Amino acid sequence: MLDVNNTTRVEVDWSGPERLQMNMGPQHPSAHGVFRAILGLQGETVVDVDAVIGYLHRCHEKLSETLTYAQYPSIASKTDYVAAMTSEFAYVMAAEEIGKIEVPKRAQYLRVICAELQRIASHLLWLGTWCMDMGGALGGGATIFLYCIREREDILDLFEALVGARLLYGFFQVGGTRYDVPDGWIDKCRSTVDRIDSRVDEYEQMLEDNAFFLARTQNVGTVSRELAQDVGIAGPLLRGSGVNFDLRKNVPYSSYEDFDFKVPVETAGDCYARYKVRMQEFREASKIIRQALDKLPSGPISSRPALKSVAQIRIVKGEAYARVEGPRGEVGSYIISDGSAKPYRMKWRGASFSNLSILPHIIPGHKVADVVAIMGSVDPVFGEVDR
Amino acid sequence: MTAEQARASLASTFGVEIAAAVPMVVIVTPDRWEEVARYAKETLGCRFFNFLTAVDWKEQGLEVVARVDNLEENVSLMLKTKLGPGVNNCASLTPVYRGANWMERECFDMFGIHFANHPDLRRILLDDGWEGHPLLKSYAVDTPHPPYR
Numbered sequence: 001m002l003d004v005n006n007t008t009r010v011e012v013d014w015s016g017p018e019r020l021q022m023n024m025g026p027q028h029p030s031a032h033g034v035f036r037a038i039l040g041l042q043g044e045t046v047v048d049v050d051a052v053i054g055y056l057h058r059c060h061e062k063l064s065e066t067l068t069y070a071q072y073p074s075i076a077s078k079t080d081y082v083a084a085m086t087s088e089f090a091y092v093m094a095a096e097e098i099g100k101i102e103v104p105k106r107a108q109y110l111r112v113i114c115a116e117l118q119r120i121a122s123h124l125l126w127l128g129t130w131c132m133d134m135g136g137a138l139g140g141g142a143t144i145f146l147y148c149i150r151e152r153e154d155i156l157d158l159f160e161a162l163v164g165a166r167l168l169y170g171f172f173q174v175g176g177t178r179y180d181v182p183d184g185w186i187d188k189c190r191s192t193v194d195r196i197d198s199r200v201d202e203y204e205q206m207l208e209d210n211a212f213f214l215a216r217t218q219n220v221g222t223v224s225r226e227l228a229q230d231v232g233i234a235g236p237l238l239r240g241s242g243v244n245f246d247l248r249k250n251v252p253y254s255s256y257e258d259f260d261f262k263v264p265v266e267t268a269g270d271c272y273a274r275y276k277v278r279m280q281e282f283r284e285a286s287k288i289i290r291q292a293l294d295k296l297p298s299g300p301i302s303s304r305p306a307l308k309s310v311a312q313i314r315i316v317k318g319e320a321y322a323r324v325e326g327p328r329g330e331v332g333s334y335i336i337s338d339g340s341a342k343p344y345r346m347k348w349r350g351a352s353f354s355n356l357s358i359l360p361h362i363i364p365g366h367k368v369a370d371v372v373a374i375m376g377s378v379d380p381v382f383g384e385v386d387r
Numbered sequence: 388m389t390a391e392q393a394r395a396s397l398a399s400t401f402g403v404e405i406a407a408a409v410p411m412v413v414i415v416t417p418d419r420w421e422e423v424a425r426y427a428k429e430t431l432g433c434r435f436f437n438f439l440t441a442v443d444w445k446e447q448g449l450e451v452v453a454r455v456d457n458l459e460e461n462v463s464l465m466l467k468t469k470l471g472p473g474v475n476n477c478a479s480l481t482p483v484y485r486g487a488n489w490m491e492r493e494c495f496d497m498f499g500i501h502f503a504n505h506p507d508l509r510r511i512l513l514d515d516g517w518e519g520h521p522l523l524k525s526y527a528v529d530t531p532h533p534p535y536r
Contacts, residue, residue, distance in 0.1 A: 332437070361485070
């Protein structure tokens with residue numbers, strides 16, 4: 001928090017530019033959560049930013065030391081609740097890596113399908129809320145938002161049919177997945193993906209022909225290639241700054257090497273570049289889903305035997321850092337195991353935490369209205385920032 | 388620079404044994420902490436700052452862990468340093484990697500590690516009035532805390 005006695009105060013007379021400190025948040029609608037930005041303003045221009053986070057802190061890392069490898073995956077989904085599948089994915093992968101646990105091929109494909117569906121759902125929520133943040137110029141405010149929510153609903157229906165839950169799934173377990181696809185699910189999934197693909201074309205037409213949208217996103221919040229790596233931002237932000245790095249391609253996991261897809265990269269580094277990357281990722285994700293559905297192997301969905309008690313899975317001594325490419329970038333779980341049924345230490349590398357820490361570097365110099373556009377383009381989820 | 392070259396050059400510069408694994412684990416003494424990070428960034432091209440955290444090994448003391456990557460060559464380093472029993476001072480990596488800023492604040496918040504030369508070391512996730520550092524093994528899960536004001 002800001003220590004009032006410790007801040008430098010600049011005394012200005014009426015002739016000079018007045019410095020104003022303004023609180024944005026913690027309950028600002030454009031924050032998509034609870035985030036407080038203390039902006040130092042000169043006129044309409046932001047000159048410094050102090051980001052205050054932690055409102056949603058639940059100490060997941062301490063909590064994971066008290067829960068077994070069988071219990072924690074469903075809790076892991078509560079870190080990034082907009083993309084719950086990916087955080088479960090990272091946790092179980094780290095445990096499997098230490099314990100050298102095989103995952104059946106069918107489970108690997110099911111994991112890929114769910115992770116990619118989740119990517120589409122998460123990007124839809126991002127696009128809708130971001131366009132709503134930027135307001136009435138984009139077809140009456142809530143238009144895109146409501147369209148996106150309509151499409152996201154279809155994916156949540158798919159997840160509901162698969163898992164029984166719509167937001168926080170508990171689909172992953174160490175050694176495989178907990179559920180197999182029900183009858184008719186594959187056809188439903190295929191038609192949903194096709195429909196969303198055609199709708200994404202519509203969104204692009206609505207947005208990219210809109211002069212207001214271009215004015216608010218182009219050359220706003222530019223992140224250089226060097227700064228992007230130095231701060232460690234990941235995912236669409238990193239690729240929007242011209243770094244061609246995608247874990248699915250560069251360090252394939254869970255059979256991603258079986259699928260043919262492209263990694264979209266843009267070089268401009270501004271909000272528009274990040275938007276372009278995500279729009280192309282919609283299509284690449286549906287390409288992967290279609291291939292995985294076509295090639296879905298038969299066989300078991302988990303190598304884990306039925307458990308009599310939650311403390312039955314013990315992982316040998318060791319440590320591993322497993323990372324997956326989530327919708328917001330690299331989600332990593334660093335587990336140190338002491339041979340018991342619970343991790344000795346678990347560290348979450350939340351993609352949103354690293355991504356959000358870019359804000360103090362890029363916001364100064366922009367107008368207050370641009371802060372909203374920049375923050376939306378970063379797409380933070382505060383469950384993952386605060387963990 | 389390939390992973391093998393990076394391994395050889397790290398081993399000769401810092402006089403440490405490094406196993407050929409992904410990621411490479413480099414264990415240095417606390418006084419060479421900033422130096423090894425600077426070497427990784429400038430000589431080995433590990434410009435991507437991934438994360439920084441700490442581990443409490445109870446009576447053996449705290450260990451600081453940082454991971455940096457060279458995305459072009461797929462070289463990943465896991466840098467580690469053991470601070471020793473009862474020590475909670477460490478050099479800061481923020482002058483080398485700007486991304487270390489928030490991560491070190493989190494480490495200070497959770498483990499009470501004081502990073503020298505950090506530009507702005509204060510709590511980040513917990514509130515200023517919090518007592519103790521929750522990720523220390525000596526901090527019980529059910530430690531009572533005073534009500535929020």
